[in-house]
Amino acid sequence: MADYIKPVIFRLGNQQFGVDINLVQSIEREINIVRVPNAMEYISGIVNLRGEVIPAFSLRKKFGTDDAVGSIGEDSTIIVNIPGVVKLALEVDDVLEIGDIDANGIVPMPALARTDDTAYLDRVANVNGELVILLDVEKLLTQSEAESVKKFTEEMSNDNGGAANG
Known part of the structure; x- marks a missing residue:
C-alpha cells in the first residue's frame, strides 16, 4: 500500500472534500x-454523458447544507463509478486539484462526527494547512438507496433509449 493517496479535491460551499481518483x-x-x-x-436530476444517462447526486442535500453559499452543481460535475452499484454525477462548486497526500497528513474522521448515517465521511487530510474531508463514495448511498438509484437509472436509460430510437 502506498504512503499517500491521490484524491480529486473539490469545493462545496466553503469546505473542501476529496474523492479517490481511482473511482x-x-x-x-x-x-x-x-x-x-x-x-x-x-x-x-440526470445528465447525458456521451449517450449514458447518469443520475446527478446532490452532495448539498446529502450533507444537509442545501442552503450553503455558492452555485449548486453549475460549475463542475465529478462522474464517479461506485463499483458494483452505479455511476453518479456529483454536483460540486469547483474542482480544485488532483493532489498527492502523504499518509502522515491523514487521520481517521473523529468518532464524534461519524455515525451510521455519515459512514461516507472517511478521513481528514491536512493539505497545505487546509482540512480536506476525504469521502468514501462507496458508502454515499445506503443499500436501499443504491438499489433505488440503480432502478431509477435503468428506467431512465430505457426511457431515453426508446426516445432516441423513435
Missing part, C-alpha cells in the same frame, strides 16, 4: 443537468 471516471464542466421531478431525495 473518478471524468470531471465535466458546465454539463447540463435535467431536473427530474419527484426523484429520490438526493437525486437532483
Whole structure:
C-alpha cells in the first residue's frame, strides 16, 4: 500500500472534500443537468454523458447544507463509478486539484462526527494547512438507496433509449 493517496479535491460551499481518483471516471464542466421531478431525495436530476444517462447526486442535500453559499452543481460535475452499484454525477462548486497526500497528513474522521448515517465521511487530510474531508463514495448511498438509484437509472436509460430510437 502506498504512503499517500491521490484524491480529486473539490469545493462545496466553503469546505473542501476529496474523492479517490481511482473511482473518478471524468470531471465535466458546465454539463447540463435535467431536473427530474419527484426523484429520490438526493437525486437532483440526470445528465447525458456521451449517450449514458447518469443520475446527478446532490452532495448539498446529502450533507444537509442545501442552503450553503455558492452555485449548486453549475460549475463542475465529478462522474464517479461506485463499483458494483452505479455511476453518479456529483454536483460540486469547483474542482480544485488532483493532489498527492502523504499518509502522515491523514487521520481517521473523529468518532464524534461519524455515525451510521455519515459512514461516507472517511478521513481528514491536512493539505497545505487546509482540512480536506476525504469521502468514501462507496458508502454515499445506503443499500436501499443504491438499489433505488440503480432502478431509477435503468428506467431512465430505457426511457431515453426508446426516445432516441423513435
